[in-house]
Amino acid sequence: MTAQRRAIVEVIQEAKRHLDAEALLKLARQREPNVDRATIYRTIELLKELRLVDELDLMHLEGEKHYYEVKTMQDHLHLACFRCGRIEEFSSALFEQLKAEISKETAFRIRVTRLEVGGICRACAADDVAAEHEDKHVKAAAATSR
Ligand SMILES: [Zn+2]
Ligand SMILES: [Zn+2]
Numbered sequence: 001m002t003a004q005r006r007a008i009v010e011v012i013q014e015a016k017r018h019l020d021a022e023a024l025l026k027l028a029r030q031r032e033p034n035v036d037r038a039t040i041y042r043t044i045e046l047l048k049e050l051r052l053v054d055e056l057d058l059m060h061l062e063g064e065k066h067y068y069e070v071k072t073m074q075d076h077l078h079l080a081c082f083r084c085g086r087i088e089e090f091s092s093a094l095f096e097q098l099k100a101e102i103s104k105e106t107a108f109r110i111r112v113t114r115l116e117v118g119g120i121c122r123a124c125a126a127d128d129v130a131a132e133h134e135d136k137h138v139k140a141a142a143a144t145s146r
Helices: 001-013 021-031 037-049 095-107 122-144
Strands: 055-058 067-070 079-081 087-090 114-120
Touching: 001 021, 001 037, 001 079, 037 055, 067 095
Parallel strands: 079 114
Antiparallel strands: 055 067, 079 087
């Protein structure tokens, strides 16, 4: 493995969030200044083939961008907030059971399973409630001052 490739793998492994190719390039360059875009894409393709990395589109919150993460032993779901763009991860034994059931009933050899949930996250939902509350108070105040 070349130093460039190693830098890219390290960046993906150490990432605290889901990185797209652009973010990956920026971080990899901090370790290995001569990493270029072509190397990023080639390395991603290779890692995908080796099934070391998963490619995600995360509900296309930001257009056609793709994100990359290291494949973990247990698959997780991604919850994407349409409002703030936050991505939460969720794992469940039920998800594992579902995969087992699919394999059993269809004899399909699963290589990738991806489940994405889009909606409004807890923080944004709380903001909504607060805004509604505020709105009621304003209306109530307007009504009593009439
Ligand atoms: Zn949110
Ligand atoms: Zn993830």
